[in-house]
Amino acid sequence: INNSTGSDDPKLQIDHSPHFRETRPKTKKTNETTTTPETEGLSTIETALSEDAAEGRGMFEGGYRLPHPIWNEEELESVKITHQPPVTVVDKIAYYSVQTIRRGFDLFSGYTLGMYTGRLDEKQWLKRIIFLETIAGVPGMVGAMVRHLVSLRKLKRDHGWIHTLLEEAENERMHLMTALRVANPGIIMKACIMTAQGIFVSAFSLAYLISPRFCHRFVGYLEEEAVKTYTHCLKAIDNGELKMWKLMKAPEIAIEYWKLPPDAMMREVILVIRADEAHHRTVNHTLSSIKPDDQNPYPPGQ
Amino acid sequence: INNSTGSDDPKLQIDHSPHFRETRPKTKKTNETTTTPETEGLSTIETALSEDAAEGRGMFEGGYRLPHPIWNEEELESVKITHQPPVTVVDKIAYYSVQTIRRGFDLFSGYTLGMYTGRLDEKQWLKRIIFLETIAGVPGMVGAMVRHLVSLRKLKRDHGWIHTLLEEAENERMHLMTALRVANPGIIMKACIMTAQGIFVSAFSLAYLISPRFCHRFVGYLEEEAVKTYTHCLKAIDNGELKMWKLMKAPEIAIEYWKLPPDAMMREVILVIRADEAHHRTVNHTLSSIKPDDQNPYPPGQ
């Protein structure tokens, strides 16, 4: 068998690997590059990757993005709006905080009215998405920093939580970077974002120092709402309310980051973002339910 | 040529890769696993990895640690004490701040006297190392968080700095985790660490918001001092002042994290830590010299 050229021979593979590694030390290739047949076409891009695409490229493919799940079609379409009923007092405070914030924001931003009249256009959707994603990137980074500093000052190990929180933070920031490829926010928007971040960073940092359990539940409920929002967005695309997005191609950064087929459309971008939000929902509800010094059950990119 | 079994045939390697990836999706193997012949022995550990070793395992090997350089013997032994002369006013403020802090700390902690009399023992070295590493883990995390939040609130890309800063932060925390495997710090020590972190986190965060250039230069000079300290420590091991460390085996977490040979000694641990510090020295001097919105020239783990 050893003399055949059969590429299925596992022994041959083992022999190859060290040689491959030594001669091309900079190339860090993993399964993610070619998990789906659709992404095969990307190999042609590899030689001359556009700057925008390069920015979406993951660490395992020689880029610098943290690992994150790559969803298949079944996973993408099967995302459901779910609700985990609050049990403890902490859960309830988290749940009603999120509900209050959401209702207030929806009313103030014109979303409630727009959903009622069915007249939210692409620009309004983008404003909402951009604003929410600038907020969504905060909790993961704050959580990671607090746990890092606690580990340093209490001289204790972290139990593997930090990488998951950082992955969430970067993933949310990539949602924002993607949305920015199709919008140019104005000065009022920017001022709102600055103010909101100032308030949210201080409040969330303080809350994380007091009760990580509350914070992860809060994010869990926030993500339940995010899944709702993106599901409504998908419906709006499908029933013809967002005609431009129906015809719009996915930006390159998104194709590379989520390993979408080269001809992916805007709808697929919303689909993968929604799947990410559903993932954060599960992860944060889980992290809230385990003890802060239990081992994090999530490996990198999962 | 295609029909031969020669493992040097590049075409064969390309054929193998997708198959390998599809059948073993969870295994993320890269060059780092088998760069040195010494680490080959680790494959036997893989099946039953101790908890301590598992905690040191990198992301590319199925663990959750961020990528970081794996040094070869030549790199380890060729680390030199270097000094980059301050040029601008900002450089000079950074340099003299570090010098003042170091002199004060050396005097106060008894290091100046101990070095003079040649009577610093293992316990005193460990105290110094632990204290300094709890501080060393701060700048990378603060820098990463500030840049992440700036990217979110200014709606601008980050230019690939965050991953390098996070890698530095985790690497410093791994120095601490390793040192903690060979020491049990007392209550006074812990109180000092808490206080120092409180002061340093506030001061450094504020400084990073005002001048990232100053901050990276400051860390560059701090790392110049770290390389000095670890070089003195190595000398103390070599000339018989630290008899215990001459006979001490490396903790498992260190063997796994730095891919050391299974029979590595404490001296090798100090060597890799020193190489890490020399690396942070270069990286931070570079990041201080380029503009904050230039592309970060360092890929992950390098």
Ligand SMILES: [Fe+2]
């Ligand atoms: Fe998001």
Ligand SMILES: [Fe+2]
């Ligand atoms: Fe989210």
Ligand SMILES: [Fe+2]
């Ligand atoms: Fe260090």
Ligand SMILES: [Fe+2]
């Ligand atoms: Fe350092």
